[in-house]
Amino acid sequence: MAQSTFCGVLKDVLHTLQCHLCPQWVNLDLSNEEKRQAKMDFYQKYGFPGAILCVDGTHIKIVAPAKDKFLYFNRKGYYSINAMIICDNKMRIRYVNAQYPGSNHDAHIWNVSSARNFFENKYLNGERNTWLLGMCIHI
DSSP states (O other), X not given: OXXXXXXXXXXXXXXXXXXXXXXXXXXXXXXXXXXXXXXXXXXXXXXXXXXXXXXXXXXXXOOOOSSSHHHHBOTTSSBEEEEEEEEETTOOEEEEEEEEETTSOHHHHHXXXXXXXXXXXXXXXXXXXXXXXXXXXXX
């Protein structure tokens, strides 16, 4: 299969997933029961009170693109897409943002994400004592 054909098919498949499956299965809005269960699980297993979700970034290795390849070169020394993923206590993916080149820092991706806006709105609307666990390493 030619690369252009594969890219077209992949684009169609991803669009279908995003429009039809993701809204139902990949979303940040947990029910009260899901939050209660997540808090209990995170506390019993790891000692984190109030945690409902976990967030981290991961670099997905790619072949250097022809255009603006310097944007995709990450601090680890290879070309990548930096994807932010949020999962729940059952390791189900609840949010993915894989639109930024590897040179982008996790903090930047978080700061411009719809997930940040989602949680900020929850907080401003009075939801307290729920936490999103993340790892922060400064080198």
